[in-house]
Amino acid sequence: MKITQLSVENHKRITAATVTPEGNMIVIGGENGEGKSSLIESIETLIRGKRAICKDPVHHGAEKAVIIGKFDNGLVVTKEISKDGKVKLIVKGENGLAKASPDTLLKSFYSEFTFDPDKFFTLEPQKRLEMLRKLVGIDFDELDAERKELYEARAQAGRDVAGRQSQIEMMPSYDGLPAREVSIGDMTAELTAAMDANSGFMESGRKLLQAKERVEDERAQVKKAEEAIAAWQINLTNAKAGFNAASEAAMRVEQADRELSQIDTAPIQAKIDALEDTNRKVRANINRREFQRSFASKKKEYERLTDDLTAIDAKKADMLSKAQFPIKGLSFGDDDVMYNGVTFKQASQAEKLRVVIAMNIALNPELRAICVRTASLLDAKNMKILSDLADEFDTQIWAERVGQGEECSVIIEDGQVKKPKKKE
Numbered sequence: 542m543k544i545t546q547l548s549v550e551n552h553k554r555i556t557a558a559t560v561t562p563e564g565n566m567i568v569i570g571g572e573n574g575e576g577k578s579s580l581i582e583s584i585e586t587l588i589r590g591k592r593a594i595c596k597d598p599v600h601h602g603a604e605k606a607v608i609i610g611k612f613d614n615g616l617v618v619t620k621e622i623s624k625d626g627k628v629k630l631i632v633k634g635e636n637g638l639a640k641a642s643p644d645t646l647l648k649s650f651y652s653e654f655t656f657d658p659d660k661f662f663t664l665e666p667q668k669r670l671e672m673l674r675k676l677v678g679i680d681f682d683e684l685d686a687e688r689k690e691l692y693e694a695r696a697q698a699g700r701d702v703a704g705r706q707s708q709i710e711m712m713p714s715y716d717g718l719p720a721r722e723v724s725i726g727d728m729t730a731e732l733t734a735a736m737d738a739n740s741g742f743m744e745s746g747r748k749l750l751q752a753k754e755r756v757e758d759e760r761a762q763v764k765k766a767e768e769a770i771a772a773w774q775i776n777l778t779n780a781k782a783g784f785n786a787a788s789e790a791a792m793r794v795e796q797a798d799r800e801l802s803q804i805d806t807a808p809i810q811a812k813i814d815a816l817e818d819t820n821r822k823v824r825a826n827i828n829r830r831e832f833q834r835s836f837a838s839k840k841k842e843y844e845r846l847t848d849d850l851t852a853i854d855a856k857k858a859d860m861l862s863k864a865q866f867p868i869k870g871l872s873f874g875d876d877d878v879m880y881n882g883v884t885f886k887q888a889s890q891a892e893k894l895r896v897v898i899a900m901n902i903a904l905n906p907e908l909r910a911i912c913v914r915t916a917s918l919l920d921a922k923n924m925k926i927l928s929d930l931a932d933e934f935d936t937q938i939w940a941e942r943v944g945q946g947e948e949c950s951v952i953i954e955d956g957q958v959k960k961p962k963k964k965e
Contacts, residue, residue, distance in 0.1 A: 542651070543909045543937050544584070546611040547788050551603035552586065552622075553579035556956035559607040563950070565931035568916065568924075568940045570949030576956040581912050581941050583608045585656040587620050588647055588908065598622050600956070620645065650908040657917055658897040666877035669885060673878050676867065676903055679860050688853045695846035705836040712829045715822040722820040728813050735804045742803050749798050752791040759784045868899035890919075898934050909936040916940035924948060 548559045554576035560567070563837040587608045599606045606622045615636075621629040632643035661669065674681060751809065760779065766780045821896060866872065870881040877884040880896050888896070901911050919927065924940075931938040945952050952959045 542907050543613045544610055544615070545613050546609075547580075547584065547587075548607075548609040549580060549583045550607045551600035552583045552606040552608055553598060554956050555579045555598060555706045555953070556585065558951075558953065558956070558958045560958065561938075562937060562950050564935050565935065566928040566940070567937060568942050568948050569951050569953060570942050570945050570954035571959075572800060572945075573943060577941050577953040578914065579956075580951075580953055581914060584610070584910070584912055584939060586622075587618055588650050588655075599624050603857070603953055605670075614766050618643070629768050650905065652949065653915060655908065655910065656912045657903055658894075658901060658911055658913060661897045662893060666884070666886065668875060669846075669878045670876075673871070673873065673900070677865060678845050680875075681857060684853055684857055688850060690844050691849050691853070695843055698839050698843040698846060701839040702836060703834055705839060709829060709832050709836060712828055713822075713825050715826055718819060718826060720823070720827075722823050723816055725813055725820075726845075728809065729818060732806060732809045732813065737961060738804050739806070740897060745794070745798050749791075749794050752787070752794045755787050756784075756791055759787050766925060777851075780871050780954050867903035868896065871896060871899070872897065890923050891930075894923075894927055894930055898930050898936060898938075911938050911956055913934060913940040916942040917944075921948075 544562060546559065546561045549555045550557050554574070556576075558576070558580055560569075560580070569577045570579055587610045605625060608620045611617045612618075615634060617633045619633075620630075620632040623629075630643050630647075632646055664672070762780045763784055868880075872879045874884055877886060878896070879885070880888050880892055885893065885896065898911060902909070913927070916927070917922065924942075927938060927940065942949065
């Protein structure tokens with residue numbers, strides 16, 4: 542549906558203007574403050590029905606503003622706005638009958654990008670993505686949330702795998718050792734027995750020393766007894782008997798001492814020390830095996846999470862492959878809308894205009910009209926591109942441009958239409 546005629550009376554700076562567009566590119570020219578913006582805004586004011594979009598819409602000195610739009614499907618929309626803010630809206634069809642719900646009908650013609658396509662340029666990339674997803678009926682929110690959770694879990698698993706791998710590589714490994722530590726209890730018992738035996742040997746030596754000291758004492762007694770033999774004959778006999786008894790005891794102790802020998806504990810202690818070193822290495826091997834099992838578990842978890850991420854990406858790819866985009870080459874990027882393999886932000890001006898027009902048509906398929914209010918910022922090359930896109934997409938582009946050049950379809954001067962200058 543296109544506009545075949547636009548009549549505006551007393552709307553903002555416009556006092557009276559009627560435009561009958563020819564072709565798809567309609568350039569509204571004029572100097573600043575003459576009313577060209579008011580003419581462009583009148584289209585939005587008309588399409589938005591009873592919803593007023595600006596303050597002070599009635600031209601100063603007039604009682605009401607009247608905007609009439611005729612469309613190529615026979616639809617006629619009339620909107621009257623009085624100074625007190627009251628709005629009268631009449632929508633008639635081809636047969637002249639008024640539509641039962643004009644606001645509802647006009648609402649289906651409205652899209653925010655129809656009257657301000659620059660908004661799409663300045664949207665945050667994520668909002669552009671969200672808009673395109675809704676437009677093509679794809680909602681990745683749930684999948685993206687699941688993917689984010691899996692990605693973070695996999696990242697943690699990856700860090701765990703890397704950490705364990707690094708630790709395993711730093712751990713010593715010993716060959717030819719038992720899988721478990723060897724008990725040192727038996728060896729300790731052997732050491733205790735040896736030490737007990739050595740204690741007996743020391744005790745025997747002490748007893749031998751005592752026995753020898755007694756012999757010497759008795760010998761001294763014998764000597765004394767012999768010197769006093771006359772007086773101590775009886776004592777001599779007793780001393781000899783004691784001497785003989787002590788000598789026999791000393792001989793027995795000495796014989797027992799000869800049969801005993803001191804045990805060297807150094808070899809046993811060396812065995813214990815060697816066993817402790819062996820057990821230390823065994824513990825190191827056990828610890829390494831535990832880390833290897835943990836590493837294998839984390840690696841398996843990492844691979845599983847990677848498979849889950851791949852499955853989500855495949856599901857998204859399948860959804861994208863079935864999506865119907867407004868224009869060929871349009872797709873989703875990670876951070877922005879993509880067009881022909883590059884982000885929207887990196888696309889050329891011509892490509893951006895193409896995307897915006899296609900998006901607008903998809904969002905607003907009923908009304909084939911777009912208002913470009915920043916056409917003054919476009920050079921001749923981009924104005925030509927805009928005109929070509931209007932024909933390519935078969936949609937009207939109402940462009941506002943400062944000046945009165947030959948590219949202007951309509952020139953507004955002092956709130957009225959002035960014919961553009963022609964080449965001589």
